[in-house]
Every structure is written in structure tokens, then in C-alpha cells.
């Protein structure tokens with residue numbers, strides 16, 4: 001017998017009281033067929049997508065600053081990409097990046113079905129390298145790659161973000177493990193270092209939103 005699917009796999013937990021967490025998710029409007037299918041696929045295959053509560057934050061952030069150029073680092077099957085793509089201003093583009101071409105192929109099919117193909121540019125390879133090759137400044141850079149690389153991402157981002165743009169990072173509370181003082185593993189230490197440096201940076205005004213696994217929103221000064 002295979003293990004039963006945990007439909008809440010992508011919710012993480014551990015940050016807020018479980019009943020409050022349930023409330024935050026139960027109150028959400030239903031998603032369209034494509035996003036709902038992606039959530040089900042993520043649960044089944046244990047793909048760590050941001051989920052709908054965070055997806056809505058992305059939509060709001062992009063809409064609030066009328067973002068037209070978004071660079072996404074670590075896009076997997078394209079779930080978060082679709083939330084960004086649906087929020088961007090007319091003529092805007094979201095750059096999808098992932099190291100795994102199989103993810104990109106799955107994402108491409110989802111983008112077609114979600115009606116966002118013309119708003120997304122797919123790139124495969126190392127997101128850090130792909131971002132360093134960019135000549136333009138972005139309205140939003142979203143960071144969701146391997147956690148050990150977060151400190152490197154922070155060094156790369158400032159010149160590539162416009163003043164008033166947003167640097168958004170997922171998993172900054174790391175299921176609560178960021179509070180560990182001793183015996184923290186390499187990924188936890190990288191996130192701790194990243195959070196400290198982000199708040200200390202003269203380039204950004206930062207807030208951590210304690211939703212799902214923690215989302216850092218940093219406004220470029």
C-alpha cells in the first residue's frame with residue numbers, strides 16, 4: 001500500500017498555531033482548475049510550492065507596484081510563476097528559471113493551460129548565473145532556490161532591482177528552525193545569515209511575513 005497523499009504537504013506548518021493556519025487556508029477562495037491541479041500534483045509528488053495563501057501575497061505585491069518585469073529564481077512546475085504572471089501589468093514579463101529542464105517542460109504545459117504563455121519567458125540553468133547575465137533592472141526578484149545559496153543571492157540582487165522594487169524570498173522561517181542557536185544545519189545557518197544580512201542591508205527595508213514558511217519582503221531603497 002503506498003502512503004496516503006498528504007494534501008497539505010506544501011503548507012509546511014510550525015510557524016502559527018495550527019487552528020489559525022487552518023483558518024487562513026480555509027477562508028481562501030477556490031483556485032481555478034489549473035492552479036488546483038498543480039496544488040494536487042505538488043501534494044502527490046511532494047513538490048514544495050508556495051501554495052495559495054502566499055500566491056495571493058505575490059499577486060497583491062505585483063499589482064500594488066504595477067510590476068512589469070519579474071525575475072523568479074527557482075520556479076519548479078511554475079505554480080508561483082502563474083500567480084506573478086496573472087498580476088503583472090500589460091506587456092510585462094516574468095522570467096521563469098529552474099535547474100531542471102523536466103520541471104520547465106511541465107511548467108510550459110501549465111502556462112499554456114493557464115493562458116499566461118505570452119507573459120512568461122522560460123530559462124533553464126543556474127538561477128544565480130541567469131540573473132547575473134541580466135542587463136535590465138527588475139521590479140520584483142523572487143528567490144526560492146536552494147537555501148545554502150541565499151547569502152549569494154542577496155549579494156547579487158541589489159544592482160538588478162529598481163528603486164522601489166521588491167526582493168521577495170520564501171522559506172525564511174524554515175519551519176521555525178531559524179530560532180536554533182546550536183547544531184543548526186547548513187541550510188538553516190544560511191537562512192539565518194541571509195535574514196540578518198537582509199535586515200542590516202542599507203539597500204533594503206525588510207519585513208518577514210510569518211505566513212506558511214515565512215516570506216521576506218524587502219523594499220529596494
Ligand SMILES: C[S@@+](CC[C@H](N)C(=O)[O-])C[C@H]1O[C@@H](n2cnc3c(N)ncnc32)[C@H](O)[C@@H]1O
Nearest residue numbers: 049050074076079080098099126127144145146
Ligand atoms: C521550492 S521549489 C520552487 C517552487 C516554486 N517557486 C513555486 O512556489 O511554485 C525550488 C526549485 O528551485 C530549483 N533550484 C534550486 N536551486 C536552483 C538554482 N541554483 N538554479 C535554478 N534552479 C534551482 C529546484 O530545481 C526546484 O525546482
